[in-house]
Amino acid sequence: MGRRLSICSSIDDCDLAILANESSRMTVADGRSFIEEGAPANDFFVVTGGRVKLFTLLPDGRRQITGFAEGGDFLGLAASTSYAFGAEALGGATLCRFPHAGMQRLTERFPSLEHRLREEASRELALMQARMTLLGRKTARERVATFLIERCSRLDRAGPSHPVELDLPMPRTDIADYLGLTIETVSRILSAFKKEKLINIRSITHITLLTPERISMIAEGME
Amino acid sequence: MGRRLSICSSIDDCDLAILANESSRMTVADGRSFIEEGAPANDFFVVTGGRVKLFTLLPDGRRQITGFAEGGDFLGLAASTSYAFGAEALGGATLCRFPHAGMQRLTERFPSLEHRLREEASRELALMQARMTLLGRKTARERVATFLIERCSRLDRAGPSHPVELDLPMPRTDIADYLGLTIETVSRILSAFKKEKLINIRSITHITLLTPERISMIAEGME
DNA sequence: CCATCACCTTGACCTGAATCAAGTCTGGTA
DNA sequence: TACCAGACTTGATTCAGGTCAAGGTGATGG
Numbered sequence: 001m002g003r004r005l006s007i008c009s010s011i012d013d014c015d016l017a018i019l020a021n022e023s024s025r026m027t028v029a030d031g032r033s034f035i036e037e038g039a040p041a042n043d044f045f046v047v048t049g050g051r052v053k054l055f056t057l058l059p060d061g062r063r064q065i066t067g068f069a070e071g072g073d074f075l076g077l078a079a080s081t082s083y084a085f086g087a088e089a090l091g092g093a094t095l096c097r098f099p100h101a102g103m104q105r106l107t108e109r110f111p112s113l114e115h116r117l118r119e120e121a122s123r124e125l126a127l128m129q130a131r132m133t134l135l136g137r138k139t140a141r142e143r144v145a146t147f148l149i150e151r152c153s154r155l156d157r158a159g160p161s162h163p164v165e166l167d168l169p170m171p172r173t174d175i176a177d178y179l180g181l182t183i184e185t186v187s188r189i190l191s192a193f194k195k196e197k198l199i200n201i202r203s204i205t206h207i208t209l210l211t212p213e214r215i216s217m218i219a220e221g222m223e
Numbered sequence: 224m225g226r227r228l229s230i231c232s233s234i235d236d237c238d239l240a241i242l243a244n245e246s247s248r249m250t251v252a253d254g255r256s257f258i259e260e261g262a263p264a265n266d267f268f269v270v271t272g273g274r275v276k277l278f279t280l281l282p283d284g285r286r287q288i289t290g291f292a293e294g295g296d297f298l299g300l301a302a303s304t305s306y307a308f309g310a311e312a313l314g315g316a317t318l319c320r321f322p323h324a325g326m327q328r329l330t331e332r333f334p335s336l337e338h339r340l341r342e343e344a345s346r347e348l349a350l351m352q353a354r355m356t357l358l359g360r361k362t363a364r365e366r367v368a369t370f371l372i373e374r375c376s377r378l379d380r381a382g383p384s385h386p387v388e389l390d391l392p393m394p395r396t397d398i399a400d401y402l403g404l405t406i407e408t409v410s411r412i413l414s415a416f417k418k419e420k421l422i423n424i425r426s427i428t429h430i431t432l433l434t435p436e437r438i439s440m441i442a443e444g445m446e
Numbered sequence: 447c448c449a450t451c452a453c454c455t456t457g458a459c460c461t462g463a464a465t466c467a468a469g470t471c472t473g474g475t476a
Numbered sequence: 477t478a479c480c481a482g483a484c485t486t487g488a489t490t491c492a493g494g495t496c497a498a499g500g501t502g503a504t505g506g
Contacts, residue, residue: 056356058444064356078345084352107338114337115330121344122301128351129307133279133287135358136403140493172454180359185493187455204454204502221281363463395484408463410485427472427484 022102028052028089035076035087043097045075050093051169054085055177065178067127068170077121090170135180138221143179144189145219148199152209164209241332245325251275251312258299258310266320268298273316274392277308278400288401290350291393300344313393358403361444366402367412368442371422375432387432 025048028034035045037056052069066085069075075087075095098106107114134146152164168175172183179186190207193199198215200208209215217223248271251257258268260279275292289308292298298310298318321329330337357369375387391398395406402409413430416422421438423431432438440446 054352056352058356058360060444062360062444064359066352066355077341078349080345080349084349111334111337114334114341118300118337118341118344121341121348122303125344125348125351126301126303126307128348128355129277129279129289131355132289132351132358133281135355136287136400137281137285171452177359182494183454184456184495188493191455221283221285405464406484407465407486411463414485 019106022106023096023098026095026097028093028095030089030092033086033088034095035083035085037084037086038082041076041078041080041083041100043076043099044103045087045098046096047071047073047075048094048096051090052087052093052095053090053170053174054087056085063177064180065174066131067124068174068178074117074120077117077124090174140179140181140185141189141192142219142221143181144186144193145215147175147179148207148209149212149216149219152212161213164212166207166209168205168207242329245329246319246321249318249320251316251318253312253315256309256311257318258306258308260307260309261305264299264301264303264306264323266299266322267326268310268321269319270294270296270298271317271319274313275310275316275318276313276393276397277310279308286400287403288397289354290347291397291401297340297343300340300347313397363402363404363408364412364415365442365444366404367409367416368438370398370402371430371432372435372439372442375435384436387435389430389432391428391430 026034028050035054047069049071052073052075053065054067054069054075055063055065057063068090069087076083078084107117134143138146148166151166151168155164155166170178172186176183176186190199190201193215194201198209198211198218200210202208249257251273258277270292272294275296275298276288277290277292277298278286278288280286291313292310299306301307330340357366361369371389374389374391378387378389393401395409399406399409413422413424416438417424421432421434421441423433425431
């Protein structure tokens with residue numbers, strides 16, 4: 001969750017030691033889970049490298065991926081007592097862990113940090129509104145199109161009108177669980193987009209958006 | 224969004240004047256919109272009475288209600304430049320409006336307020352994860368059951384095992400747009416629940432949950 | 447160079463919820 | 477008391493996407 005600006009951006013150089021003092025680095029191997037949904041929430045995390053997926057589960061195993069996080073993103077902003085989601089590395093990730101107690105010392109020492117955290121939380125809140133609309137009201141085609149555009153606008157700001165190379169580091173299963181679809185549907189729709197010359201599938205993980213602006217149209221239901 | 228504790232809870236009595244100074248009260252009539260999705264976000268709101276619905280729209284008019292807010296809830300936490308949602312009164316509401324500039328003066332004066340705001344944002348974040356799971360992975364029956372349970376646990380903490388009277392102040396259209404369904408489906412499922420003696424429909428807005436614990440089971444997909 | 451395994455694609459078929467189309471109920475008005 | 481309008485319910489039918497079932501594909505190791 002949350003992007004770009006590192007947690008450090010609100011703290012000046014010579015205070016970095018204090019920060020380092022309150023945190024510990026950790027490495028998580030591909031597919032390894034490091035936050036258990038419902039477990040007591042003792043830590044706050046910052047993703048420093050690699051990628052992570054966040055998800056919730058239903059008792060029968062149905063899964064909803066609620067977000068992907070990468071370098072600079074915050075996890076576990078909720079200062080609540082238990083995690084509302086599980087988290088798992090996607091192809092290996094490195095994290096910085098801040099125990100809540102230490103976090104509190106930090107926010108006391110650096111009041112502006114609290115503001116950064118709120119900012120991050122509200123940015124995430126805004127993204128989630130959009131994702132709820134996707135899940136509640138968009139068709140499968142629109143969902144996949146939205147996903148592609150979302151991916152590409154995390155590289156390029158502003159949707160460009162010329163071909164964009166895209167790399168989808170997550171397996172189809174994860175895309176499906178993120179979009180509230182099945183892997184078959186995701187696969188079929190990507191194939192359809194290819195047949196319609198909207199995209200080019202160079203390899204499983206490597207896709208070219210041939211007509212980004214048309215794909216954005218589809219994403220917004222304006223075919 | 225966000226419940227119970229008023230914004231004032233982090234501010235002591237004699238400072239209330241300062242707070243009052245930075246805010247203005249407003250009344251919104253039933254069905255009147257007071258936040259326009261995408262409009263520049265200049266204010267932060269606290270619901271002081273009545274109810275409000277938050278939603279996002281697709282260009283063709285499809286609507287996703289992303290939440291209902293009532294007394295004590297916060298709106299527009301995102302300190303971003305434009306609102307990520309629209310908001311409209313549901314049967315009349317009263318609000319307290321805080322222009323962002325004033326809000327900033329307040330957080331400087333009362334640092335603990337910033338923490339409250341983050342807390343509120345992260346609580347909302349956790350709720351949204353659950354709602355994404357609902358929209359992405361639950362069946363219509365499960366969604367309606369979840370909705371009923373959600374409504375009743377905002378009265379009673381802990382799901383009780385004996386009948387609960389419930390009042391649904393929003394029209395079926397809103398329930399449908401909240402759950403990502405059509406009004407027909409919502410209506411059919413409520414009728415089915417009635418036939419199965421899970422609920423009793425006393426009037427359009429007044430429903431009794433006869434077996435709350437069975438309804439919770441359905442809500443979690445554990446029929 | 448082939449076997450294997452995990453992941454992805456494609457096809458045939460099915461089904462849950464949407465859509466389309468009548469009714470019915472309620473509360474307000476005269 | 478009867479009428480009306482808007483909101484809700486119910487039924488018949490359709491269809492988007494899910495499910496089930498084969499194939500493909502490409503990276504790894506023997």
